[in-house]
Amino acid sequence: MTAHSLEVRRLRKEYGSAIAVNDVTLKVPGGQFLTLLGPSGSGKTTILMTIAGFSTPTAGDILLDDAIITPLPPEKRNFGMVFQGYALFPHLDVAHNVAFPLRVRGITGAEAEAKVSHALDLVQLGHLKDRLPRQLSGGQQQRVALARALVFDPAVLLLDEPLSALDKKLRADLQWELKAIHERVGTTFIYVTHDQEEALSMSDRIAILNDGQIAQLGSPTELYEAPATRFVADFLGKSNFIEGRTVRQDGSDLVYQAGGGEFRQANSTGSGGEPILVALRPEKIDVRNEPPTDGLNTIEGRLSSWNYYGTNFQLRVATDALGDVLVNQPAFKSPIEPQQDASVWLSWEPDASVVVKPD
Ligand SMILES: Nc1ncnc2c1ncn2[C@@H]1O[C@H](COP(=O)(O)OP(=O)(O)OP(=O)(O)O)[C@@H](O)[C@H]1O
Numbered sequence: 001m002t003a004h005s006l007e008v009r010r011l012r013k014e015y016g017s018a019i020a021v022n023d024v025t026l027k028v029p030g031g032q033f034l035t036l037l038g039p040s041g042s043g044k045t046t047i048l049m050t051i052a053g054f055s056t057p058t059a060g061d062i063l064l065d066d067a068i069i070t071p072l073p074p075e076k077r078n079f080g081m082v083f084q085g086y087a088l089f090p091h092l093d094v095a096h097n098v099a100f101p102l103r104v105r106g107i108t109g110a111e112a113e114a115k116v117s118h119a120l121d122l123v124q125l126g127h128l129k130d131r132l133p134r135q136l137s138g139g140q141q142q143r144v145a146l147a148r149a150l151v152f153d154p155a156v157l158l159l160d161e162p163l164s165a166l167d168k169k170l171r172a173d174l175q176w177e178l179k180a181i182h183e184r185v186g187t188t189f190i191y192v193t194h195d196q197e198e199a200l201s202m203s204d205r206i207a208i209l210n211d212g213q214i215a216q217l218g219s220p221t222e223l224y225e226a227p228a229t230r231f232v233a234d235f236l237g238k239s240n241f242i243e244g245r246t247v248r249q250d251g252s253d254l255v256y257q258a259g260g261g262e263f264r265q266a267n268s269t270g271s272g273g274e275p276i277l278v279a280l281r282p283e284k285i286d287v288r289n290e291p292p293t294d295g296l297n298t299i300e301g302r303l304s305s306w307n308y309y310g311t312n313f314q315l316r317v318a319t320d321a322l323g324d325v326l327v328n329q330p331a332f333k334s335p336i337e338p339q340q341d342a343s344v345w346l347s348w349e350p351d352a353s354v355v356v357k358p359d
């Protein structure tokens with residue numbers, strides 16, 4: 001099976017005076033798992049509906065394998081779709097639900113049977129093919145919907161928050177499953193979610209949307225380790241933000257001032273006196289009960305509150321220099337025992353933080 005590339009070129013969608021999608025361009029190479037991630041109302045579903053052909057763009061084009069398909073109706077695009085609701089036919093058993101798109105395409109008999117059984121094997125539901133949808137769990141129903149969307153070898157599979165109706169544990173199981181299915185079929189997947197963990201764990205690349213525009217596009221690690229803007233650093237994971245002013249260059253470090261202290265940012269350049277915004281992930285901060293000996297990027301604070309999550313503690317530390325700082329510490333072999341109002345010292349390596357644009 002050959003995988004197909006999908007391109008969105010300068011896409012714009014207006015509803016009256018409101019702009020739902022504002023000049024979005026992205027290219028998904030054949031076989032890639034791309035996720036559109038963004039807050040509610042950022043334009044994710046609108047982009048997906050335009051790719052599917054259910055929504056007509058105000059401007060811009062959709063291309064499949066470099067050919068413009070913008071004027072094609074949905075049924076001519078041969079894309080598979082999976083939505084949040086399972087939308088299975090309640091009176092049809094699993095096998096007939098999955099066979100439905102084949103019937104529509106005039107594929108019946110032994111050929112249809114083989115395709116249905118292959119699709120059900122993909123989602124590991126072959127043993128339940130005679131059940132009705134109401135005799136299945138939510139997760140199983142969503143897997144049937146997935147088999148139904150894959151049974152006709154779609155050029156591209158479009159998924160709009162397919163796991164959001166499921167409980168947390170099932171959602172986590174299906175994230176593994178979906179990723180494995182993607183690897184097995186090799187089809188191009190375009191996945192919509194507002195759940196950052198889902199996006200990070202499954203995608204080859206993520207496009208982060210804000211207000212109808214792409215804020216940043218990259219691999220999960222690129223986006224997490226090197227967010228370009230405050231919005232991305234804040235939306236994907238958690239970040240502390242340090243607003244400072246540059247002081248001087250020292251080798252590859254940039255020295256800056258914030259809250260009366262001096263700090264170092266690795267691999268950054270700038271001249272003195274400019275405003276700078278630095279993002280610092282909570283898990284990249286070391287916390288101790290006594291001052292560290294080297295004194296680099298160190299501040300003192302008071303532990304004001306904490307939450308225990310089994311694997312880790314989240315600590316809130318009140319500091320004079322930088323206000324409230326969020327720190328994430330593994331619970332196992334944690335260097336400190338959290339105690340109300342305890343004095344703590346926070347420190348981080350110059351390459352633990354990144355400079356971001358203020359948006
Ligand atoms: N049919 C419509 N008429 C008018 N405005 C619309 C229509 N569909 C979407 N919008 C608006 O376009 C913007 C983007 O909506 P969209 O459904 O694409 O967001 P989304 O990112 O999918 O959000 P969610 O995470 O809540 O599903 C929103 O401001 C929405 O109100």
Ligand SMILES: [Mg+2]
Pocket residue numbers: 044045046
């Ligand atoms: Mg949506």
